[in-house]
Amino acid sequence: GAVVSQHPSWVICKSGTSVKIECRSLDFQATTMFWYRQFPKQSLMLMATSNEGSKATYEQGVEKDKFLINHASLTLSTLTVTSAHPEDSSFYICSAKGSTSTGYNEQFFGPGTRLTVL
Amino acid sequence: QKEVEQNSGPLSVPEGAIASLNCTYSDRVSQSFFWYRQYSGKSPELIMSIYSNGDKEDGRFTAQLNKASQYVSLLIRDSQPSDSATYLCAVKVGQNFVFGPGTRLSVLP
Numbered sequence: 001g002a003v004v005s006q007h008p009s010w011v012i013c014k015s016g017t018s019v020k021i022e023c024r025s026l027d028f029q030a031t032t033m034f035w036y037r038q039f040p041k042q043s044l045m046l047m048a049t050s051n052e053g054s055k056a057t058y059e060q061g062v063e064k065d066k067f068l069i070n071h072a073s074l075t076l077s078t079l080t081v082t083s084a085h086p087e088d089s090s091f092y093i094c095s096a097k098g099s100t101s102t103g104y105n106e107q108f109f110g111p112g113t114r115l116t117v118l
Numbered sequence: 119q120k121e122v123e124q125n126s127g128p129l130s131v132p133e134g135a136i137a138s139l140n141c142t143y144s145d146r147v148s149q150s151f152f153w154y155r156q157y158s159g160k161s162p163e164l165i166m167s168i169y170s171n172g173d174k175e176d177g178r179f180t181a182q183l184n185k186a187s188q189y190v191s192l193l194i195r196d197s198q199p200s201d202s203a204t205y206l207c208a209v210k211v212g213q214n215f216v217f218g219p220g221t222r223l224s225v226l227p
Contacts, residue, residue, distance in 0.1 A: 043218075043220055046214075105150075108164060110161060
């Protein structure tokens with residue numbers, strides 16, 4: 001259980017285009033999903049926290065108009081990188097918060113999406 | 119003070135030895151603690167969670183929590199080269215999960 005999928009796993013796009021990344025919780029309902037970005041050899045950086053049916057909460061320094069997040073259902077959140085530029089090239093990872101058999105909320109990660117902007 | 123701190127490493131241990139990874143946190147009211155393993159180019163994978171003081175064992179992994187000292191550790195017994203990865207400590211603060219910078223472990227054959 002507790003599987004999170006992401007699509008696509010790798011995307012290459014031209015500068016100025018928009019890219020949408022999907023994050024799905026496959027076998028549990030996730031009221032909260034998180035979007036992270038990770039540059040090579042660096043730690044995870046939380047970009048935003050997304051609650052189903054409400055606006056995402058963005059971390060300081062993350063442009064909400066550039067990184068559009070939609071959490072329309074309990075199993076799906078999307079991140080759209082608008083007008084992508086080479087500096088947006090990174091590994092984008094989503095995670096979903098779900099309840100385990102112990103009753104505690106744990107965070108499960110998707111496999112990540114590698115974005116390369118030419 | 120950063121909320122979750124870890125030594126960045128690299129921590130090198132010989133195959134078969136015990137690897138000890140440490141993490142300290144600043145929020146005294148935190149109740150949930152997690153260890154994730156991240157291989158290069160992959161996303162993190164949850165390997166242990168611990169919620170109460172003491173030790174929790176799962177196979178070759180033992181998590182240790184000391185809330186009074188605000189300290190959580192992960193021991194890996196009989197380390198294998200396949201354990202070579204970055205280990206992330208995460209602490210649940212309110213509704214958020216705060217990650218440490220990770221410790222890079224290298225198990226030498």
